[in-house]
Amino acid sequence: MTAATDRSPDDTLPIDIDDIRAAAARLAGVAHRTPVLTSRTLDERVGGSVFLKAENLQRMGAFKFRGAYNAVAALDPDVRSRGVVAFSSGNHAQAVALAARLHAIPATIVMPTDAPPAKLAATRGYGAEVVTYDRYTEDRAAIGARIAAERGASLIPPFDHPAVMAGAGTVGLELFEEVGPLDALLVCTGGGGLLSGCAVAAHALSPGTAVIGVEPEAGDDFKRSWESGQRVGLDAVPRTIADGQQTMMPGELTFAVARQRVAGFALVSDAEILAAMAFAFERLRVVVEPSGATALAAVLAGKVETAGRRIGVTLSGGNVGLGQFVELFRG
Amino acid sequence: MTAATDRSPDDTLPIDIDDIRAAAARLAGVAHRTPVLTSRTLDERVGGSVFLKAENLQRMGAFKFRGAYNAVAALDPDVRSRGVVAFSSGNHAQAVALAARLHAIPATIVMPTDAPPAKLAATRGYGAEVVTYDRYTEDRAAIGARIAAERGASLIPPFDHPAVMAGAGTVGLELFEEVGPLDALLVCTGGGGLLSGCAVAAHALSPGTAVIGVEPEAGDDFKRSWESGQRVGLDAVPRTIADGQQTMMPGELTFAVARQRVAGFALVSDAEILAAMAFAFERLRVVVEPSGATALAAVLAGKVETAGRRIGVTLSGGNVGLGQFVELFRG
Numbered sequence: 197m198t199a200a201t202d203r204s205p206d207d208t209l210p211i212d213i214d215d216i217r218a219a220a221a222r223l224a225g226v227a228h229r230t231p232v233l234t235s236r237t238l239d240e241r242v243g244g245s246v247f248l249k250a251e252n253l254q255r256m257g258a259f260k261f262r263g264a265y266n267a268v269a270a271l272d273p274d275v276r277s278r279g280v281v282a283f284s285s286g287n288h289a290q291a292v293a294l295a296a297r298l299h300a301i302p303a304t305i306v307m308p309t310d311a312p313p314a315k316l317a318a319t320r321g322y323g324a325e326v327v328t329y330d331r332y333t334e335d336r337a338a339i340g341a342r343i344a345a346e347r348g349a350s351l352i353p354p355f356d357h358p359a360v361m362a363g364a365g366t367v368g369l370e371l372f373e374e375v376g377p378l379d380a381l382l383v384c385t386g387g388g389g390l391l392s393g394c395a396v397a398a399h400a401l402s403p404g405t406a407v408i409g410v411e412p413e414a415g416d417d418f419k420r421s422w423e424s425g426q427r428v429g430l431d432a433v434p435r436t437i438a439d440g441q442q443t444m445m446p447g448e449l450t451f452a453v454a455r456q457r458v459a460g461f462a463l464v465s466d467a468e469i470l471a472a473m474a475f476a477f478e479r480l481r482v483v484v485e486p487s488g489a490t491a492l493a494a495v496l497a498g499k500v501e502t503a504g505r506r507i508g509v510t511l512s513g514g515n516v517g518l519g520q521f522v523e524l525f526r527g
Numbered sequence: 528m529t530a531a532t533d534r535s536p537d538d539t540l541p542i543d544i545d546d547i548r549a550a551a552a553r554l555a556g557v558a559h560r561t562p563v564l565t566s567r568t569l570d571e572r573v574g575g576s577v578f579l580k581a582e583n584l585q586r587m588g589a590f591k592f593r594g595a596y597n598a599v600a601a602l603d604p605d606v607r608s609r610g611v612v613a614f615s616s617g618n619h620a621q622a623v624a625l626a627a628r629l630h631a632i633p634a635t636i637v638m639p640t641d642a643p644p645a646k647l648a649a650t651r652g653y654g655a656e657v658v659t660y661d662r663y664t665e666d667r668a669a670i671g672a673r674i675a676a677e678r679g680a681s682l683i684p685p686f687d688h689p690a691v692m693a694g695a696g697t698v699g700l701e702l703f704e705e706v707g708p709l710d711a712l713l714v715c716t717g718g719g720g721l722l723s724g725c726a727v728a729a730h731a732l733s734p735g736t737a738v739i740g741v742e743p744e745a746g747d748d749f750k751r752s753w754e755s756g757q758r759v760g761l762d763a764v765p766r767t768i769a770d771g772q773q774t775m776m777p778g779e780l781t782f783a784v785a786r787q788r789v790a791g792f793a794l795v796s797d798a799e800i801l802a803a804m805a806f807a808f809e810r811l812r813v814v815v816e817p818s819g820a821t822a823l824a825a826v827l828a829g830k831v832e833t834a835g836r837r838i839g840v841t842l843s844g845g846n847v848g849l850g851q852f853v854e855l856f857r858g
Contacts (some may be wrong), residue, residue: 231562233584252812253564314809474849478645481583481845483812496745514812518805522856525849 209456210358210449213400216365216393219266223243223366226298230367231256231296232252232374233398233511237479242495244502247378248512249371252484252514256290258440259367259512260354263293266363267352268299276301277385279349283307284314286440287513288354291325303394306340314517328527332433355389356447365393371508372401380509381498382462382491385409385418386441388450390512395457405508406459408500410490412436412469418446418454418460427451434436437466437524440487440513462499469493476511483521488513531750540787541780544731547696550597557629558593561585563705564842568810573826573834578709579762580702583815583845587649589771590698590721590843591685591706595622597694598683599630606677608805610680611756613636614667617646617771618844619685624655627681635680637671643770645848662773663764665806686720689755690728696724702839703732711831712839713822716740716749717772719781721843726788732752736839737790740823743767743800749777750792758782768855769796771818771844793830800824801855814852819844 251259279302296303308331415434429445472493549592582590612632613623639662746765760776803824
């Protein structure tokens with residue numbers, strides 16, 4: 197945890213707490229202020245107090261709505277009217293589609309052909325045009341950039357963008373406002389938008405909080421980058437049920453924040469993710485998708501110290517189709 | 528809906544709004560003030576505004592905690608210390624077990640042998656002693672009364688008791704406090720505790736609300752009783768997936784309230800209940816058990832008028848085991 201002591205002033209980072217507060221103002225009355233769930237069963241099991249920020253109950257079912265809406269809202273109106281483009285493995289797609297619809301502008305979403313059918317359908321359901329690509333052979337960033345250039349539309353990146361990070365940071369802002377200081381905050385980590393936003397919020401509102409990113413074991417690019425002090429990429433798309441965390445390298449901006457504001461990382465297996473989804477189903481009575489369950493999985497699997505501590509956990513999304521869910525658990 | 532116009536003053540009914548307010552005071556800081564969920568998808572589909580009171584996110588996973596806790600809390604301390612007894616097909620069992628544990632008194636629960644394993648395990652998990660019986664051949668009321676007499680313990684009935692009804696009525700109280708007047712309120716109905724409590728709350732806080740009980744088609748004892756003006760019983764335990772609504776006759780007290788304060792009833796099939804559970808899973812990202820989904824099922828299946836109206840819906844419970852859920856949907 198040495199890097200966590202290497203703290204920088206906020207003005208050297210891509211976002212600060214004022215950006216998050218500005219995002220919160222844009223999101224007021226638009227995003228849900230999601231509930232913080234608690235479970236005495238969970239607390240007894242881990243010997244601490246766990247506060248679960250239920251972003252699976254956010255509009256379109258994931259925290260991603262916050263960043264996408266904030267980014268679209270922050271565009272100059274003339275620019276915004278020409279529409280937006282996004283590439284995403286799922287929730288960011290729906291988030292941008294919904295944010296565009298709420299602004300009455302067109303959205304084009306570049307999605308992998310093997311994205312969960314429920315996510316493809318939901319994105320189209322929000323009125324977006326969907327362009328598909330093969331995520332094992334094609335470069336989604338290049339496809340998105342080309343479409344944006346052709347149409348004069350603005351690309352809304354899934355995580356590596358100050359307004360997206362600041363929007364995601366409102367998750368941490370709301371959590372600290374509601375429950376006060378925490379000893380640790382576990383954040384589901386893909387590209388690092390939620391991680392970096394929550395880390396900046398924690399630094400301002402609860403500076404003693406150890407912010408910990410949680411990745412699937414197969415996709416530990418952020419952990420490896422953080423430990424080596426520079427961004428390192430994976431050789432191949434990680435094979436994990438956590439389809440929202442199949443990023444291959446941290447974002448440049450999100451990594452810059454994580455280097456200064458994150459205390460460490462934890463990894464969880466697909467089996468541990470499934471156990472967390474089952475716990476959420478039976479004991480919390482909420483639906484959490486695999487990527488959204490990784491932080492809870494880290495708590496349940498004992499990957500972080502919980503005894504006598506106050507632990508925040510993001511449940512970052514709940515978009516798993518019923519058929520997919522049944523397949524995962526039919527055994 | 529003629530009976531709904533046959534209104535009595537509250538002082539002729541077993542409970543009034545002051546009983547519900549007293550219950551709310553006892554439950555403050557003990558029960559969760561559950562969130563009210565909304566879904567634009569749902570609103571667009573039914574052409575109205577639907578407000579879902581998520582009692583599946585209540586402690587122990589169902590509204591039943593409210594009534595059980597209120598009834599235990601209302602006992603004279605000397606009497607209470609000798610413990611409580613309950614008979615229940617599930618959620619009331621867990622509710623009484625938890626209420627007893629919170630009061631540090633013993634609980635004995637009489638449960639059917641074929642109750643969902645998750646509910647049997649959860650009841651024992653709350654520290655209660657469980658006595659099982661065959662619900663198709665034995666009389667649970669007689670067994671409960673015998674145990675109560677032997678042990679000097681107080682029987683906490685599942686619904687037909689003023690404190691249980693008043694506790695359940697806090698569901699309606701909270702809903703009206705949060706969303707204001709409604710055109711209709713659909714209430715999952717078994718023995719009528721939630722229905723009667725919510726109907727009394729509506730009469731006081733939103734007198735224009737048509738309170739509608741929703742039963743599974745196979746267990747329409749309350750609808751038939753209400754239509755005939757007197758309590759009528761079913762010939763056999765209704766066969767439905769809605770295991771919390773397998774009551775065979777309305778309660779005496781709950782029926783007295785329903786005659787005066789309820790505007791009508793709707794019935795839903797098991798297939799409609801499953802569709803509502805699937806909708807809750809995929810679009811609301813919450814887990815609802817079959818009995819807890821009947822009111823939502825009535826809305827989705829068009830059993831009530833929704834166009835242009837503000838509709839309250841109880842999601843009354845979320846205790847369905849993961850294995851049971853997968854079986855219901857594996858198709």
